Amino acid sequence: MAGSGQAPLRDDPNVLLSIADLEIEFPVGKGEVVHAVSGISFDVAEGETLGIVGESGCGKSTVARSIIRLNSIKSGSVDYQGHNLASLEGEPLRKIRPDLQMIFQDPISSLNPRRKIRDVISEGLAVWGDEHGAWSQDRIEELMVAVGIDPKFGARRPHQFSGGQCQRIGIARALALDPKVLICDEPVSALDVSVQAQILNLLQDMKERYGLTVLFISHDLSVVKNVSDRIIVMYLGKACEIGSAEELYARPRHPYTRALLASIPEPAPTVDVSEGDIAGELPSPINPPTGCRFNTRCGHTTDICFTDEPMMQRVGDADHYLACHHPVEIAVSV
Amino acid sequence: MAEVQLSVRDLTVRFPTERGVVEAVNGVTFDLEKGQTLGIVGESGSGKSVTAKTLMNLLPRTAEIDGEVTFEGEDVRKIAAEGRQHFWGVKMTMVFQDPMTSLNPVKKCGEQIAETLRYHMGRDKKTALAEAVDLLGQVGIPEPAKRVDQYPHELSGGLRQRVVIAMALACEPSLLIADEPTTAVDVTVQKHLLDLLDRLRRERHMSMILITHDLGVARGRCDDVAVMYAGRIVERAQTETLFSDSRHPYADALLRSIPRIDQPSHTRLEPIPGRPPELINSPVQCAYAPRCRYAQPDCLDSIPAVQGVMGTHEFACHHPANTDRGREALAANVAAGRNAAGLEVIGYAGGN
């Protein structure tokens, strides 16, 4: 998988966010380090929804949180409108924050249990002077209605609301700063099935209404397909495959992507169920395999897979990039 | 027609709480045939886990239980009252969502399995341990002789769950209840675990009750599926029937609200508005009516009785989906713009 390799970076004037060769590590004592993200490159164009999908330990959440510097970044750049977020510190970093907001995974834990929800939602405005972008303190009620929370409940506290409602409150909080980019870290994973659809629809509505660019992180392949224009598949800190949602699900070429699609309870029609039978366990991120990180479990390996990291390469003319020494061939009519 | 192994009649479970009595399970009735896999699908608060725990005698003492549960001809509630020791864990076992709740963090994995064998089956130490190694192999754990001496925290989530399955199957039960066994694991691990359960089930001629909130899992792995809502079974059918020709509006709405991989990107989802009801002092009406697109005045007056063919396709609804009666009700609501409970109702994209 692409250690270095900036092939997926598109030459597009509409690109809003561009991440190049991002590397993130976490120390874990005894001088050892978790290689959470090891050289990923991608970009997001304005108005696009980019989905990042993968299983636990792949680094998708870490990537998302690093963009807004909730983690420290070892190396690489995060370019947003001419600023490199990876190298900004202090006040300059803080000033950019309103542009990039986040929705968290656990809706209830993401709200201060001791504050009224109206205060929680308007916190951003309170920080930045009661007015920011399109919103102001007197228009908070409008924002609450937009996300489906009755303003008359503004004085209540988070524990008086359901998970779905708490997530709406979190969305309102993020939108109050009129951001350009909304990063959603598993926003529906903790919610009941029937509520997930409410929130997904809401996110889509908000995106359209307020012209947002969205990064959507999830482990759920169906959800990711539903919300995304483009998708990145990650494994053990690397990007395997990047492409438009339709392209990726119709013509997946990386063995890991295919394994994922074959493993879901109602497998995608474009892969064979047996492709989900990948052997073994996830290797340790402290000592990831050399060469292609998927080599311990892939059924198509040859010698080169154990020595050389595959670089990201474009597949034909399509919006489809792949890091694999032996991409799976696709029959023409699928 | 295979023999009935488990028979549940009018099971009702109530919990007294500070705010009132919660009716977690309300008149649940179903049969399970020997060798069958029944999926129970529902969201939080539907009563599916409480039902499972009732079967396994795992409820707190404050629970008030009514109804009959018969397993292989024996009255399970009587067995519970007698305090019989070698029933649960032997004839009927359970696997939970989080393996760490079933595994003792300070005991080696092999020892925990061996313990079950010694206690229930009277094996001696050496034999029990040897059988434990064998069981670990059967559940697909590589190098079982090594793993037997490891502690739970040394294993990954998927492997831990396999250990739990090994523990559950050690005494060769005839019924396995799995409560969200794969919810906490990744999708590739989920497939392996569900494949494993399928294989073990067939090899041991075991029946299984698979509880899940994931409709896809139910569809792929179960013979029959029962959908629970607010403590009741609102529909039960053979799997394909449920997914292609459901009757209860909740089941129908649930199927429409989940994103599917065969849909194009950005397909608008049809969410179910509102939230499941409080289970305290529930009014005498259909619990789903406030959220139901089909709801008519009679839905607010009485609890719908179960109709249909028991064991093939049953449902409890006054105006079921995919029937003429239901279609009329829906059309009336769309025309009026609201259902009988005042919920706004608009036509779906693509009709119906």
Added chain:
Amino acid sequence: MSATITPDAIDDEVAGAVQKTLGIAFWVAIAWIVIISLAALLAPVLPIKDPHAIATGPPRVGPSMDNLFGTDALGRDVFSRTIWGARISLAVGFLGIFLGVVVGGALGIVAGYFKGKIDQVVSFGFFTLLSFPALVLALLITASLNRSLLTVAMTLGILGIAPIGRLARASTLVFAEREFVQASRVIGAKNGRIIIRELLPNVLIPMGALTLLGMGISIVAEGSLAFLGLSVEGEAISWGKSIVDGSQTRDLDNNPHVAMFPIFAMFLTVMALNFAGDRIREYTDVKETAF
């Protein structure tokens, strides 16, 4: 046209929090605390005997119409001395814990939020304080300074810094990892604002309940100091000193009332504080979810 049903249209009433009451026993406890505090405050103007005046009645005599709680060895009125004793005991209790909470709490929160070097230094400080035998510390302070009310309170306060500080630090460590704190950072709030608006209410409110419990501990601690002769000096009256006065073996055998009344006063007050603190802790223990 697809269904865009307003999701919360059918919710009239969001599920309310469980209506918890503090309970009648709580209010009784509060009533006692208020009564004893008022009595202490108003002691100089209350129509009670001069606590220092000797021979207000026959010495070592039990409760009578003249002396409600009886008299001590010097004929001083025990009732009056008990009320006057409350002044010092409660003041010590309040001031002592106040110092512990303010200083210990602040240090603990800062250590838990910033972690790293700051945490190492503060934790080492706590560790050192905790390793110091309490009595030695009390002796050191009172020997080098004086034994005024302020000094005694300060001693107890210093002893409270480390335990309270560690509690505050542990609590802060937990909350600082919570997503709502990260959310504040993402919004662009500065550290100061995050600590004050997000962490403080969560860390301090449970600590407030412990403050009441801590007051109880301080009051009893003053009693211990009195037994070692380390409580307030001179003529000043505290419950501890009164108990010591009345605890000569001869007195305990023959006229136990001299010690018993201040003992009861201390006992009731500490119990009331414990109970109230506990009830507040339960009451403010916010449930994380209603579902």
